[in-house]
Amino acid sequence: MLNRVKVVICGKEYVVQTEEAPSYVYSLAKTLEKKILSITETNTRVSAHHAAVMVALSTLDELSKSTANVETIRAQVKEYVDEAGKARIERDVALRENESLKAKIAQLENIVKLKSLKDSLDG
DSSP, X not given: OOEEEEEEETTEEEEEXXXXXXXXXXXXXXXXXXXXXXXXXXXXXXXXXXXXXXXXXXXXXXXXXXXXXXXXXHHHHHHHHHHHHHXXXXXXXXXXXXXXXXXXXXXXXXXXXXXXXXXXHHO
């Protein structure tokens, strides 16, 4: 369901249609206005429009870098998952080999016992 949210940014009213909660949109508008005002207050020759463009460029820069970071993290996580899968396979192979060796040890112990019993009967 779309919400119609009315916000005021730098004295101008905007109506936003969104699926987001109104409180979220208000928060975004307040943050945007603060960023625009911080630029226009420090440089009175910059208009709100130009400040908005500067904020937009800065925000796109942050988004681009964040997206790149997320992709890097995804690649690292995939690498870790792949390594964990390989380690799990190696562990399973080692466990099977361990069980096989235990069975061989038991067989050899039985052979030694039988030989010892045979020797005691013969001697």
